[in-house]
Amino acid sequence: MSALRPTVDFLLYDWLKADRLNERARFADHSRETFDAVLDICERIAREKYAPFNRLVDTEEPRFDGEKVILPKATHDAHDAYVASGMLSAAQDYEEGGMQLPYTIEAAAGTFFATASVSIGGGLLTKGNANLLMVHGTGLQKEVFARNEFAGRFSGTMALSEPQAGSSLSDITTRAIPDGADFEGDPLGARYRLRGNKMWISAGEHELSENIVHLVLAKIPGPDGKLIPGTRGISLFIVPKMMVGADGQLTGERNDVALAGLNHKLGWRGTTNTLLNFGEGRYPVRVNQGGGLDGRGAGAIGYLVGKPHEGLRCMFHMMNEARIGIGLAATALGLAGYYASLDYARNRPQGRPVGPAGKDPAQPQVRIIEHADIKRMLLAQKSYCEGALALLLFCARLVDEQHTGTPEAAEEARLLLEVLTPVAKSWPSEFCLEANSMAIQVHGGYGYTRDFPVEQYWRDNRLNMIHEGTHGIQAADLLGRKVAMEGGKGLSLLALRINGTIERAIQQPHLAEHANALGQALQKVGAATKSAWATGNPADALANAVPYMQAFGHLVIAWTWLDVLLVLAPGSPRAADEGRLRAARYFFHYELPKIGAWLRVVETRDPTCATMPEEAF
Numbered sequence: 001m002s003a004l005r006p007t008v009d010f011l012l013y014d015w016l017k018a019d020r021l022n023e024r025a026r027f028a029d030h031s032r033e034t035f036d037a038v039l040d041i042c043e044r045i046a047r048e049k050y051a052p053f054n055r056l057v058d059t060e061e062p063r064f065d066g067e068k069v070i071l072p073k074a075t076h077d078a079h080d081a082y083v084a085s086g087m088l089s090a091a092q093d094y095e096e097g098g099m100q101l102p103y104t105i106e107a108a109a110g111t112f113f114a115t116a117s118v119s120i121g122g123g124l125l126t127k128g129n130a131n132l133l134m135v136h137g138t139g140l141q142k143e144v145f146a147r148n149e150f151a152g153r154f155s156g157t158m159a160l161s162e163p164q165a166g167s168s169l170s171d172i173t174t175r176a177i178p179d180g181a182d183f184e185g186d187p188l189g190a191r192y193r194l195r196g197n198k199m200w201i202s203a204g205e206h207e208l209s210e211n212i213v214h215l216v217l218a219k220i221p222g223p224d225g226k227l228i229p230g231t232r233g234i235s236l237f238i239v240p241k242m243m244v245g246a247d248g249q250l251t252g253e254r255n256d257v258a259l260a261g262l263n264h265k266l267g268w269r270g271t272t273n274t275l276l277n278f279g280e281g282r283y284p285v286r287v288n289q290g291g292g293l294d295g296r297g298a299g300a301i302g303y304l305v306g307k308p309h310e311g312l313r314c315m316f317h318m319m320n321e322a323r324i325g326i327g328l329a330a331t332a333l334g335l336a337g338y339y340a341s342l343d344y345a346r347n348r349p350q351g352r353p354v355g356p357a358g359k360d361p362a363q364p365q366v367r368i369i370e371h372a373d374i375k376r377m378l379l380a381q382k383s384y385c386e387g388a389l390a391l392l393l394f395c396a397r398l399v400d401e402q403h404t405g406t407p408e409a410a411e412e413a414r415l416l417l418e419v420l421t422p423v424a425k426s427w428p429s430e431f432c433l434e435a436n437s438m439a440i441q442v443h444g445g446y447g448y449t450r451d452f453p454v455e456q457y458w459r460d461n462r463l464n465m466i467h468e469g470t471h472g473i474q475a476a477d478l479l480g481r482k483v484a485m486e487g488g489k490g491l492s493l494l495a496l497r498i499n500g501t502i503e504r505a506i507q508q509p510h511l512a513e514h515a516n517a518l519g520q521a522l523q524k525v526g527a528a529t530k531s532a533w534a535t536g537n538p539a540d541a542l543a544n545a546v547p548y549m550q551a552f553g554h555l556v557i558a559w560t561w562l563d564v565l566l567v568l569a570p571g572s573p574r575a576a577d578e579g580r581l582r583a584a585r586y587f588f589h590y591e592l593p594k595i596g597a598w599l600r601v602v603e604t605r606d607p608t609c610a611t612m613p614e615e616a617f
């Protein structure tokens with residue numbers, strides 16, 4: 001059993017009562033046994049096919065031989081084992097070949113792959129891509145593209161970013177124009193020709209599957225031929241790498257999507273990352289049909305998903321899911337570093353304890369886990385990463401609630417997810433990365449070498465604050481939109497839930513101190529939210545959005561920890577329960593007080609950063 005499994009089991013069953021999900025009609029055939037069987041299989045595949053190759057995929061980066069992208073054999077083996085496990089379609093309906101697995105269990109199972117080797121990957125993009133098509137695609141788009149993705153024949157990407165447009169997607173310039181007079185008559189969806197460059201596309205080129213289904217954001221020009229400014233102009237297209245017939249079979253034609261180059265990254269090197277050129281004419285496709293762009297026949301063929309100009313709305317479906325996935329990946333990497341540094345600290349002799357008379361050099365050395373400062377760093381990692389895991393699994397449970405709860409419960413889950421998603425993505429990306437930094441520190445000089453795994457965890461984790469909406473963008477989303485949306489309903493509901501936990505915790509003498517601290521933190525965040533918006537000027541409020549998100553995230557993680565403690569039997573003699581109490585205490589004593597400093601600049605709308613003259617840097 002992995003070090004992670006007991007924590008996952010505890011959070012799923014003791015805390016979230018995930019086994020009760022089978023009271024819902026959709027999950028009626030499931031039980032703790034079927035959930036455990038899924039977790040067992042994923043844990044085994046992660047142990048056998050992922051973990052042993054994590055360093056190899058880091059050192060043997062993807063390379064392009066002029067024709068194909070070459071990945072290590074281990075990546076192919078891991079991919080095949082993942083596909084064979086059925087996890088790509090696990091959450092789908094029985095009629096779709098799925099097992100109607102709750103997302104909570106799917107998400108928990110995913111952590112085993114991410115702790116073992118995050119960059120070999122667990123189908124996050126493919127699943128997200130296919131799930132989007134199941135919601136927004138036509139019947140045939142589901143049949144031809146999504147079902148083949150769930151079966152592992154095809155894999156998926158999300159192609160949003162461009163070299164000049166990352167955070168600001170309204171500035172994308174990839175164009176889509178109707179492909180011939182009959183463009184609306186294509187059985188696979190209204191057919192367009194796309195032209196443009198997409199940067200940073202993960203898994204954009206490889207030989208792991210028969211085909212790659214790119215979901216591409218592009219703009220359909222207005223009647224004047226100009227691109228419509230803003231996000232309004234953005235539409236969504238399926239652009240397959242290899243052309244597919246309405247029967248789902250490859251036609252043998254290559255679509256005009258060309259690899260312009262591989263990006264060489266700091267970490268996460270087991271996954272290819274690509275610059276893709278769409279419609280540059282490298283692979284002219286069906287040049288006699290339609291007419292293509294500029295009368296030259298060039299243009300990648302893409303099929304419209306949903307309505308024109310509603311692409312970003314459709315894409316958000318994939319992005320929200322992806323954000324929970326990124327939070328989980330960050331958490332899993334944090335946990336991997338925690339376990340590695342715990343193991344190291346238990347075995348490394350160094351130094352002697354300080355007693356009232358100082359140190360006695362005649363005494364044997366102690367293991368570093370006996371030093372208070374090492375314990376501090378281990379406890380910090382535990383409190384960050386297990387707290388983040390609890391939050392992420394809670395969010396996954398909300399996703400199930402949204403899909404299978406009563407209408408009232410589903411609505412509450414939706415509102416909570418609106419507010420919690422930016423936190424669930426960003427808080428672990430920052431603090432589980434910090435955990436990885438501490439894991440390196442626990443290792444001393446060895447942690448800084450490639451002889452130990454912790455430097456790679458840190459490098460892999462460094463991505464998570466950047467992709468799927470940067471830290472700054474998520475913070476602006478939280479303070480600028482989510483806490484205020486629908487009259488602040490989501491924030492009020494969250495406060496209600498936090499107060500519910502406080503009321504239960506205050507009844508237990510050993511938790512009362514934490515309950516009071518949480519109550520004060522909640523008040524502070526509420527007051528800061530109001531003060532930030534006191535002038536009504538977004539520039540004032542959002543100037544300190546990141547400190548706000550840090551404080552908000554700390555509040556949420558403290559709440560999560562307190563709620564977790566409520567299920568422990570008071571005075572439990574189990575070491576694991578003692579560990580949870582201590583990790584929570586660490587968080588309340590060492591971390592939660594930090595929110596005072598973060599919120600001070602928010603409340604006063606401190607203009608230090610915003611008004612800094614450029615020439616003064």
Ligand SMILES: Cc1cc2nc3c(=O)[nH]c(=O)nc-3n(C[C@H](O)[C@H](O)[C@H](O)COP(=O)(O)OP(=O)(O)OC[C@H]3O[C@@H](n4cnc5c(N)ncnc54)[C@H](O)[C@@H]3O)c2cc1C
Nearest residue numbers: 158159160161165166167200201202467468469470472473
């Ligand atoms: C390894 C990797 C994998 C990726 N995978 C994919 C993928 O599969 N598909 C895809 O479409 N994209 C992908 N991305 C792209 C990723 O989503 C972008 O890098 C990200 O959105 C940031 O865009 P950018 O790099 O252009 O940076 P910029 O948008 O230029 O941002 C630079 C800095 O400016 C800040 N900033 C920008 N605008 C504002 C603002 N209005 N207010 C305050 N601060 C601001 C940002 O927070 C950031 O700190 C990937 C990126 C990487 C590195």
